[in-house]
Amino acid sequence: MPTLHIGASATLARYVLPRLLADFRARHPAVAVALYPANSAQVARALLRGELALGFVEGPERLPGLRYERLLFDELVAVRGATPAGPPAAPLALPEALGHPWALREPGSGTLAVVEAALLTHGVRLADLPAPRYFTGNEALKAHLLATPGALGFLSRRALMAELVSGQLEEIPIRGLYLARPLAAAWRTGEVLPLAAQQFIRLCDLSCDCLS
Template identity: 30%
Template sequence: GAMERTKEAVQAHSSAGQGSLRIGTSSTPGCYMLPEVLGAFHQKFPEIKLKYVSDNSQRVEQMIIDNSLDLGFVGAYLSNDDLRLEPVMEDEVVCFASPAHPLSDQRRITPQQLSDTLCIVRERGSSTRRFFESWLSDKDVKLGKVIEVQSSETVKKLVTACLGFSFMSIHGLKDELRDRKLILLDVASMPLPRQIYLVHHAKKHFSPIIRAFLEILKNTDRSGLKSDGSSH
């Protein structure tokens, strides 16, 4: 079948000494969506050397432009003629807080209320932050006071300590929501649906290795990643 032919092509390619795949992801797909796909790829093609970089969307895109990565996965993008994007996974951005936070028992929280509340945020290169800020500005509101941190894990720690609220992909919160360490805030017109994009250079030649990875990506069941509470 097609996979067998792909396998032969990959083997021919890797024996020619070009057996590597360089993937960059922003934090959401990197931590919560792609590990399964990478695991499946590695099982099929253990001889291929994987380089895996996790950074914010802006830097992943820059590495694609510089050709230091083959493929990237990002949650939003800057328009650039050198890049091609295709939606590959669905995601939802939600607001959350500690159960002890004053907003936690409010209903239909408004964007203005969010703006008046201390927010724990990732750095400016984060696509989730760009996405959320543009949603706020559509409502004529800006983020108010913020504490800026480097990683989603740190965001969750500070929110758990009741310092402020935050927002991120629902996929990053599964464990904390289950353990009731964090709760979703009831914000009007949220959750916000978005796409996770596959990004590559417009002039990129797709080697058999890249094509094999994309084939596995296409066939991996990601339906367990919906945020209606029905985690698989």
Template identity: 30%
Template structure:
């Protein structure tokens, strides 16, 4: 019997998940099939790799020694897929992904067209949800991966920055700040703000940058909190307050003269968008190809 990657992947997933049943669910296999593959790997090495108990699977000394090699083999396969995806033009399949609100509503629609022209046989199904919902569906194997506005800390999730973005200060055409080429950060603090809800990626980035400038976000005059970027833009256009939104999300309104963006001296609200998927999962080549497209192309030409 020869050592093979499939067995290493199964072993790694069992160790990560802590049980054969959880690994079987993650790998879409039956529990007996998972058990058989791990036993075959133990037979190959001639030693026990996992200590079975009624509560949880634990690694033996040999299993602990094997884990980093199993992890490296998974990483190698992922890197191989990523490199080879650049040369694969006749891919077929269905790609299921989740995207947080700003990404799903304003960023990806402009990128799916160019991607579809290059890979016309890949069908994309996208759900626009909040980060918690995306993570839940990934854990339940309903989505291949997600694109989110801020990284989350979860032991089963892999995070990787794949796109850049920048928030801009927006004001209505009738606002006292309208027409200025630049403002000081202190100058905007006296005005009412309309912001995304607490916990949104946009709100987190804004608050982090304010703290770096020694400004307490709690001191802002927040008159309204809204659950979508579209609602925030409408409130700003109506003169209810000023706000920060993704630069990509407001280009239409700026072009129509409904809203203005104003630079803030010596302050930039830059951020990264992240891909999120299970550490133990091997993404389908269609998903790897899409993520490679996001990482390596000049996306600004389409934004």
């Protein structure tokens, strides 16, 4: 049985690809799929080394030697631990938001790359933040926010739906901070994709409008 090796960043691996993988397996039961979750930079490096047939990545970075095909757009939001019975959070100006402790994904993640690019449009660097904390994985970052009053975290809305609906976390709009990002498939430039990878890309093209 042939195996299709796919790498995917955290948001895509947990919140986008499972539905597509289930559909693919139903359509192509003779193909096994191995999914390797990692951050976007790690997925890109594995593609360049030839360890994966396909990668699914977040954020703006585009590496030489890889071809990218946009699947859909995603939105990052700023959140904090919710105040019990408190009023809805008022929007913050960026200088006010910078006064809070920030919780961010680790270097190499597409999430951090988007936050960094958005800050640079305002002349702010990550090094300018007051003692930011970095977390490997969405769940560790959310746990920190729940345990640390006043901390601001930045994650995909897709990764936060349960906590926002339950009221554990609340969204904090930050005026002027644009945090949309593309989610994309990637593979090595000039490489003839295996048939299974071609079939998976076609399925993504057909399905992603339903996932937006």
